[in-house]
Amino acid sequence: MNTTPRLQLKGMTKIYPSVIANDSIDMTIAPGEIHAVLGENGAGKSTLMKAIYGVVKPDKGQILWNGEVVSIQNPAHARKLGIGMVFQHFSLFETLTVTENIALAMDDYKSLETLASRIKNVSEEYGLPLDPGRLVHSLSVGLRQRVEILRCLLQQPKLLIMDEPTSVLTPQAVRKMFETLRRLADEGCSILYISHKLDEIMELCHSATIIRGGRVTGYAIPANETASSLARMMIGKELPVCSHEKPKNLGSEYLGVSNLSKSSADQFGTNLKNISFSVHGGEILGIAGISGNGQQELLYALSGERPVEDNGAITICGDPVGHLNPDDRRNRGLGFVPEERLGRGAVPGMSLSDNAILTAHRHGMVKKGLLKFTKASDFAKKCIADFAVKCGSKDDPITSLSGGNIQKYITGREIQQAPKLLIVSQPTWGVDIGAANIIRQSMIDLRNNGSAVLVVSEELDELFEICDRLIVIAEGHVSPSVPVEETSKEEIGLWMSGMFPGGPAEAAVNESEQGQEYHVH
Amino acid sequence: MKSFISLIIPLCAVLLALMIGAIMLLSLGANPISGYVTMFGAAFGSLEGFSETAVKSIPLLLVGVGICIAFRANVINIGGEGQMVMGALLATAVALAFPGLPSLMLIPMVLIAGAVGGAFWGSIAGALKAYFNVSEILSTIMLNIVAVQFMNFLLRGFMIDPAEVARGTGIPQTMRLSENADLPILLEGMRMHLGVVVALLVAVGAYFLLWRTAMGYRLRAVGYNPDASRYAGISVPKNVTSALAFSGAMAGIAGAILVFGSESHRMVTDGGSTGFTGSAGFNGIVVALLAGLHPIWSIPSALLFGGMLVGANALQRAAQVPSALIIALNGLIVVFVVSSEYFKQRFLESGRVDIVDEEDTPAGGSHE
Incomplete structure (x- = not known):
């Protein structure tokens, strides 16, 4: 491997008013290295990636790109340096073709025809076959992700950031993607792989940086570790079962x-x-x-x-x-937990306690048309305690919680009502x-009680x-x-x-x- | 902190508007300080002045409280004028039909009739929005025009004072309505009447409705987020319709109070709506916005605007400036208060956007 690291982070710090998202993080990625960034939700992985991709500006710290200090202004600048990122959420236009979607993100291409043939070549080269003329809405999620990856590959990146890429794939498709990533790495492209699927990281990644609460808690060679040792570094305690x-x-x-x-x-x-x-x-x-x-x-x-x-x-x-x-x-x-937490499972703008009323009102929270606030807040408090919801208080707006905590809260709200039928x-x-274990265990408990x-x-x-x-x-x-x-x-x-x-x-x-x-x- | 910001920013907006008003006064050659002293002195400096201010504030408060309910349900009601007119018409019709009933029955009846008339007019726009996706902004404005023409039609025809027909003068107004429906004067020798109490009760009632009842909860839930409401089994169309019905009911009560609290005790039209409503149907929106869509805060907010109406005349006499200046000042306050909303949102959200930002997954449904 080359001696100059592809990317080196020194003392990266990002402070938000209420929380330190990144606390002097150091990290080094060599050319051709597949490097995992491992951490729970809220650990600060996304903030770090956004800093590398120029979406957020770090408060302190240095980014060294191929040995030179750079200050990445925005994503366009990052792309120019050779950094590509595949987001969890796709940004594709459903009514446009694959080529048109890719053209939108490219600064320089001669014509749509030449671009289409380039897409075809590159996609076949990397084992990601894709018909450039297809409309995006007719593609499965996996193929859409392929479009996003190809969009990055066409810019010949030196560093590819992948944020939880396998959640939309079948096991077979995951394997196929790993082949592509290995091949890219062999050609010298570094890959930052964000995930908390431990087995995938152990299979794919050469090295890993583990982040907890905004700090690096360890560096590891995943192949030498076990799932439980990685998990311990990640959550700070034994993996619950x-x-x-x-x-x-x-x-x-x-x-x-x-x-x-x-x-x-x-x-x-x-x-x-x-x-x-x-x-x-x-x-x-x-x-x-x-x-x-x-x-x-x-x-x-x-x-x-x-x-x-x-x-x-x-x-x-x-x-x-x-x-x-x-x-x-x-x-x-019936009890039901939808996949959209905010704006379906919960009313943004209302407090946790008020959001308990949304579906649990039939449990004594409304009498003669009047709201019973003590009932609602007791219910909310129990839910917060039982499901380990991290929040200021039951009267905080639900939007002040992280996605995972909102999920815990609304899942808890539905389970606590002891429904005969729970759909999640x-x-x-x-x-x-x-x-996740609390949630799974409570679903099992509900089943054991006959639901x-x-x-x-x-x-x-x-x-x-x-x-x-x-x-x-x-x-x-x-x-x-x-x-x-x-x-x-x-x-x-x-x-x-x-x-x-x-x-x-x-x-x-x-x-x-x-x-x-x-x-x- | 949150309530402090929601209070201080609109207040700053009003102060800024008054400062610009001061520049306007200066350019008209008047002393702004003594001008404002005269103006607010006339409105709040004496019991008599305050009584006038209170009377002027009634329709502003009632419409404003209705706007609070509608906007909380995320329904824009620009139809206050029409709803006031329709409420007044139905109330007047009841008074014409049952002139002999005792006050104790007739006054509640005309007020309820006002509420029903306004609610009916509001719910038309509500149902159109809820079931046919018609923009309530357009439909409420257009229904204003329909209501005014309906008023002109009735006051020139069925409801006209028979004496006008006999004299051949044909002024479009009703006869002197039953004295049993006169709203009792609260303070001897002044104009402050029972309507003030009604308006205050409605404001408190609206607060209670919005934050203490299941119905108010549903209205707010629908206003915050229709998808979450649907998820919980709250009917969005029903609540959109009832939000506009509530809003209209309050404007309708305002209309009824304008008729039965007036000096002439008749319903009169000059062909448009402002002659009757004094534009309270529109100004009530500003009252509600200044109050941060809170029914209780609408009380001081309505008093401010009512006081400015009273003070305008005094200012005109004392400083020799056209009373149109007050209309301009009103407008300035509207512009400043409405645009201050933007800053308020930014202040309130600046804290929490970052908290969400720091998380790995945004709070929506997201892939892991």
């Missing part, structure tokens, strides 16, 4: 879905096609699938936010509820390991950890259910591509030449 007893005996059917078909309200959404499944008391059913395959539409239909035409297509505790609104469904025993979407997105739990998640590890049975959703179709003991991540990963009995397999077969991806249409 869930106690997962086997289900005792199944209760009656608390959620029944039969022949549910519904066309999406969203132009680029997925239509639900003849979906049937059921969840019984005392079990956790998981729905696996890559996002954008109908999960949103299914959850809107189940929650009652978008009622369905056939009243009998959905039953809660035996009652047909297809026409009922969310409040009436909750009266029949992406229960631990953006939640740190410790809190039915339905979990929609993209994280296979999580589903395999907590669920009793799994089904897969792909292109609006739902697979048959399998007990977790009788299947494997590989099989479920395959099913996620639509290849299950009765699934949209043909489309997937055609697509498999383009990588293990498929259309979302």
